Amino acid sequence: MATIERAEVLICCPGRNFVTLRLTSSDGVTGLGDATLNGRELAVASYLRDHVAPLLIGRDPDRIEDTWQYLYKGAYWRRGPVTMTAVAAVDTALWDIKAKLAGMPLHQLLGGRSRDGVMVYPHASGQTVPELLDDVARLLDLGYQAIRAQAAVPGLTGSYGVKKNGRYEPADSARPEEQAWSSEAYLDFAPRYLEQVRQRFGFDFHLLHDVHHRLTPIQAARFGRSVEQLRLFWMEDPTPAEDQESFRLIRQHTCTPIAVGEALTSIWEVQHLITNRLIDYVRCTVVHAGGITHLRRIFDLADLYQVRSGCHGASDLSPVTQAAACQLGLAIPNFGIQEHMGYPPQTAEVFHSGVQLKDGCLDVDDSPGLGVEYDDQAAARFADFEPKYLPVARRLDGSVHDW
Numbered sequence: 001m002a003t004i005e006r007a008e009v010l011i012c013c014p015g016r017n018f019v020t021l022r023l024t025s026s027d028g029v030t031g032l033g034d035a036t037l038n039g040r041e042l043a044v045a046s047y048l049r050d051h052v053a054p055l056l057i058g059r060d061p062d063r064i065e066d067t068w069q070y071l072y073k074g075a076y077w078r079r080g081p082v083t084m085t086a087v088a089a090v091d092t093a094l095w096d097i098k099a100k101l102a103g104m105p106l107h108q109l110l111g112g113r114s115r116d117g118v119m120v121y122p123h124a125s126g127q128t129v130p131e132l133l134d135d136v137a138r139l140l141d142l143g144y145q146a147i148r149a150q151a152a153v154p155g156l157t158g159s160y161g162v163k164k165n166g167r168y169e170p171a172d173s174a175r176p177e178e179q180a181w182s183s184e185a186y187l188d189f190a191p192r193y194l195e196q197v198r199q200r201f202g203f204d205f206h207l208l209h210d211v212h213h214r215l216t217p218i219q220a221a222r223f224g225r226s227v228e229q230l231r232l233f234w235m236e237d238p239t240p241a242e243d244q245e246s247f248r249l250i251r252q253h254t255c256t257p258i259a260v261g262e263a264l265t266s267i268w269e270v271q272h273l274i275t276n277r278l279i280d281y282v283r284c285t286v287v288h289a290g291g292i293t294h295l296r297r298i299f300d301l302a303d304l305y306q307v308r309s310g311c312h313g314a315s316d317l318s319p320v321t322q323a324a325a326c327q328l329g330l331a332i333p334n335f336g337i338q339e340h341m342g343y344p345p346q347t348a349e350v351f352h353s354g355v356q357l358k359d360g361c362l363d364v365d366d367s368p369g370l371g372v373e374y375d376d377q378a379a380a381r382f383a384d385f386e387p388k389y390l391p392v393a394r395r396l397d398g399s400v401h402d403w
């Protein structure tokens with residue numbers, strides 16, 4: 001029997017911070033798992049290094065399900081983003097090893113292709129509406145079939161999802177930047193710019209929008225109703241998902257589809273939303289929801305209720321997650337869409353990935369496993385971790401709002 005011989009936690013900052021777990025088996029096969037949790041990276045690094053890595057040494061890398069159960073049930077303290085990201089890293093690395101040993105790209109082990117490629121949506125954004133419209137035009141020219149549109153709300157400092165100096169990076173300052181928020185100003189403005197997108201570019205592509213947990217349920221209901229004629233692919237995170245019954249209220253008022261789940265980490269947190277048919281797309285990801293093993297379980301449950309996948313894919317999810325999500329998205333029957341935000345240019349120096357973009361879809365090459373290699377020499381050039389935090393949103397009266 002082969003055993004896990006090494007478990008390395010690799011931290012690098014090629015344009016942004018990434019934490020990666022690399023497992024090496026006694027027969028010399030390596031597997032990678034993403035362990036990046038934006039703004040809390042070192043908590044997961046310590047969880048893995050101090051509490052998980054010592055337990056992995058000597059275990060059989062073949063036993064993926066058993067290792068998952070051992071780390072989840074065995075810890076007693078279960079769920080939550082730190083734990084689930086750590087478990088995900090181990091799980092993904094073990095699937096990488098198994099698929100490499102089989103000599104197959106991972107999707108083959110997951111049942112083989114259900115589709116030719118996974119449709120993605122990139123972000124169009126602008127500090128002004130004309131800037132947003134130019135960005136939508138640019139992305140349509142590049143052949144994307146689906147586009148997320150966000151514009152800065154006039155009069156508010158900082159808006160989530162909008163580029164600064166040509167790039168959007170959610171966590172971009174050494175202390176959380178404080179931004180101003182007004183749901184009233186947003187509700188007045190957002191439907192109007194989304195309408196301008198449809199007026200200018202028509203309906204031949206999917207249009208998405210992220211509300212980013214900002215509205216109350218009744219405001220979200222009003223927003224959803226006010227954009228119905230624009231036929232959004234989805235409105236994302238209309239209200240914070242801790243209050244899951246509130247989605248019933250939104251549903252009573254609008255048929256705009258709803259996507260939720262990027263901040264939810266287990267099947268238990270989406271069970272109510274899925275089984276009560278309160279959402280249309282589930283946005284959990286490989287890295288924050290327990291890896292391939294657990295995410296597949298979530299998507300299987302979702303399939304029973306005609307809920308489709310819509311994996312989170314912001315730049316804080318590494319190319320290892322991107323490849324894993326792509327492999328899973330190729331295989332599952334109820335794939336919906338995949339977020340594709342891209343990375344700073346330096347990231348590709350460290351992560352050599354076989355994932356390719358064609359006609360608005362991602363696909364993988366025939367490399368066995370996930371199809372990603374970690375370049376240690378390049379990583380050494382980006383070795384210094386840079387503490388970076390997501391912003392904090394405050395209402396106009398100074399009180400803290402959901403970010």
Ligand code: GCO
Pocket residue numbers: 038170210212262312313314315316339390
């Ligand atoms: C998205 C997201 C992100 C998150 C970020 C948090 O839909 O892409 O909402 O941009 O804010 O991933 O770390």
Ligand code: MG
Pocket residue numbers: 210212236237262
């Ligand atoms: Mg989002």
